[in-house]
Amino acid sequence: MKCQCETYLLLDWQYCPVCTAPVLITDQSDELKSRGFHRFPAAFAPLSYRFGKHVADQSWFYATFCQYVLLIKFDPTQLVYFRSTLLDRYFCFVGPNPPVATNEAFWCAISLVTDRYFRRRAAIYSWSSSQEQQIVEAWYDLIDLAFLVHEKNTVLETSKIAEWSSRLDEMQTQETGPHLACQLCESKCKYGEDIKFMITNDPLAIGEARSSVEGKSDSQQIEQLAWFARLWTERTLCLYDEDFAFCMSINVADRLGWSPERVHQLMVPIRESCHIDSCPEV
Amino acid sequence: MAAEDDEQRDNAAPTLAQELGVDNFLERIIYFRKNNLYTAIGTSFPIVLVIEREKLVFFAPHRPLEYEP
Amino acid sequence: MLECNGCSKYQKTEWNCCPYCGSPSKDFTILTAGEREIFPEAFEPQILLSAMNVANEKAFSLALIQYIQQIIASPANLFDLRSRIVEVYIHCSANPSFLYTRSLWVSLVLASDSYFLTKAIMYRWSSPQLEPLRQKWYQMLAAAFLGLRQDELTEEFIKDWTRDFTELHKCMVRPLMGCHLCQSKCVFQYDVKQFVVQSTDLVEQLTAQLSQSDTATDVFAKVGIEQSNDWFSSNDKDLAYCIATHLISEIDLLSRDASIIISDKIRRLIQERLQ
Known part of the structure; x- marks a missing residue:
């Protein structure tokens, strides 16, 4: 955080020590809009909100959240197992000994990210507002259990989580994907948005992909591209999904500046290289 | 004998999770029993018992962890 | 050192007011x-x-x-x-x-x-x-x-x-990729950073070596151990790892994903060598 006089400010400071101006309370209009607010109002108290908003604004936290939703699709129990990774990211951004309760600021952060995530989806897949509201509320019902304290013990069948995931998948189903090569994909378009975000969020990764394909023949380039995508897939999902890896390959190729026509031309061998048996050993 | 051991471990599990959970937000604490896992990320968040990957039991903190099917 | 009379927080001499309670600097007292x-x-x-x-x-x-x-x-x-x-x-x-x-x-x-x-x-x-x-x-x-x-x-x-x-x-902060593997969070970050940002020669030399990726982990583990000895006369695993991690971040050539993978290997090497 920076003051208008360019002084670097800590998140909990109320005044700029150099120009003595009070630090403007961050615009809290989101607070009232957030669907997470009424589930835990204390999380949106000014100081907690300031920390939560700061964390939610970090693209790495958002990318981790995307990963969370994806993982739950493949393994519903990740709803609880992945909590520690999310919390780990939270601690990347709050600095030493933050003067707020972790569960409060964390709930604020995850609520804000949730709102943003589904608002974006709603715009892309043209959901109606009632559709959006339904899926968001159902999501909040899940994370509410995982992160908030309740008076009573609660039992949740993992099939309920899987149900939610498949509902989200249904709402994301499209006839065509954003790229020409998408015609070979069988999960249009479950991954495109998340993958695009993950790639743009880690800009140096494209440099790594570039150096591994540069100066190679076409067939070697395809192999390297698929290898890169396969590694990334396994690291993101902790398992392998062919469509995900294919989507990753197309998106990386796009970022590498391959023309859509070239990707279209090469899509069959790319798809074949994403097939798990034909991947070169790590 | 085996059943008795199981029971003993079962009773010890919540205490263990709570003991380790205090001041230890980030380390995911897992206690295994057959296919069941206790997982916790600190005392301010619910401790969860994952039963054979099919059921998640969310425990209200600061209460004895008792699960009645 | 200065302290605010109003809220007892530490203050810097060049500050004009307390960032927490806004008291003007004339309300600061010197702690001897x-x-x-x-x-x-x-x-x-x-x-x-x-x-x-x-x-x-x-x-x-x-x-x-x-x-x-x-x-x-x-x-x-x-x-x-x-x-x-x-x-x-x-x-x-x-x-x-x-x-x-x-x-x-x-x-x-x-x-x-x-x-x-x-x-x-x-x-x-x-x-x-x-x-x-x-x-x-x-x-x-x-x-x-x-x-x-x-x-x-x-x-x-x-x-x-x-x-x-x-x-x-001791606190739960993790300022860099790879901090999750450290067991002394966060004792060394400030001190190590001061040294690493001063060592432009070392950073340049490592940047050149990074392109030979098969030896990179080995190089970082070695440099971490050497520098912790050289700078701080210490054999602490976490200190050596902290230096290696800071160097990776200073070089700024590796993606997050790659940093995490490389950190994992470096950590293992350092642990083996500083048994």
């Missing part, structure tokens, strides 16, 4: 940790001026960080390695022979205070937490540099100080 009482004659205007110049030198503040970490690594270094501080003092001072003992003492006090203050603000330490440790630190310095007989200054005393000071740093 007995450093003036130990050697009051030293605090004369003329000496203060020249000592301030020395304390502001980067080389001197680095030497102090080094000295503190060396003492943390081994208590005997309080006496064994003080000559390094004197060397750097002579190098930084315009007129080193002028009232040498007094100037050195005041330089040390000023540099220590600025070190403690920066960390106190960064880690949000309160004065009841830090003041006793700062007091003890001056007792240790007085024994080493003024030759004052301090009967209570035993090895135990230094060890206790080291333990308490390290304990104060």
Whole structure:
């Protein structure tokens, strides 16, 4: 955080020590809009909100959240197992000994990210507002259990989580994907948005992909591209999904500046290289 | 004998999770029993018992962890 | 060191108001940790001026960080390695022979205070937490540099100080990729960073080596261990790992994903080698 006089400010400071101006309370209009607010109002108290908003604004936290939703699709129990990774990211951004309760600021952060995530989806897949509201509320019902304290013990069948995931998948189903090569994909378009975000969020990764394909023949380039995508897939999902890896390959190729026509031309061998048996050993 | 051991471990599990959970937000604490896992990320968040990957039991903190099917 | 009268938070001299409660700087009080009482004659205007110049030198503040970490690594270094501080003092001072003992003492006090203050603000330490440790630190310095007989200054005393000071740093922050593997969060980050940003040669040399990716992990593990020894005379696993991690981030060529993977391997190598 920076003051208008360019002084670097800590998140909990109320005044700029150099120009003595009070630090403007961050615009809290989101607070009232957030669907997470009424589930835990204390999380949106000014100081907690300031920390939560700061964390939610970090693209790495958002990318981790995307990963969370994806993982739950493949393994519903990740709803609880992945909590520690999310919390780990939270601690990347709050600095030493933050003067707020972790569960409060964390709930604020995850609520804000949730709102943003589904608002974006709603715009892309043209959901109606009632559709959006339904899926968001159902999501909040899940994370509410995982992160908030309740008076009573609660039992949740993992099939309920899987149900939610498949509902989200249904709402994301499209006839065509954003790229020409998408015609070979069988999960249009479950991954495109998340993958695009993950790639743009880690800009140096494209440099790594570039150096591994540069100066190679076409067939070697395809192999390297698929290898890169396969590694990334396994690291993101902790398992392998062919469509995900294919989507990753197309998106990386796009970022590498391959023309859509070239990707279209090469899509069959790319798809074949994403097939798990034909991947070169790590 | 085996059943008795199981029971003993079962009773010890919540205490263990709570003991380790205090001041230890980030380390995911897992206690295994057959296919069941206790997982916790600190005392301010619910401790969860994952039963054979099919059921998640969310425990209200600061209460004895008792699960009645 | 300055403290706000209103909310008892540490303040910097150049600040115009307290960032927490907004009290103006005239409401700040000076906290003396007995450093003036130990050697009051030293605090004369003329000496203060020249000592301030020395304390502001980067080389001197680095030497102090080094000295503190060396003492943390081994208590005997309080006496064994003080000559390094004197060397750097002579190098930084315009007129080193002028009232040498007094100037050195005041330089040390000023540099220590600025070190403690920066960390106190960064880690949000309160004065009841830090003041006793700062007091003890001056007792240790007085024994080493003024030759004052301090009967209570035993090895135990230094060890206790080291333990308490390290304990104060413990928190759950993870400033860099790979911090999740460290078991001393977050004792070293500030000190290591000061050294790493100064080592442009080392960073350049490593950048060149990074392109041979099959040996990169090995190189980083080696450099981490070597530098922790070289800079801080320490064999601490977490310190070596902290240096390696900071170097990776300073080079800024690796994606997050790659940093995490490489950190994992480096950590394993360092653990094997510093058994």
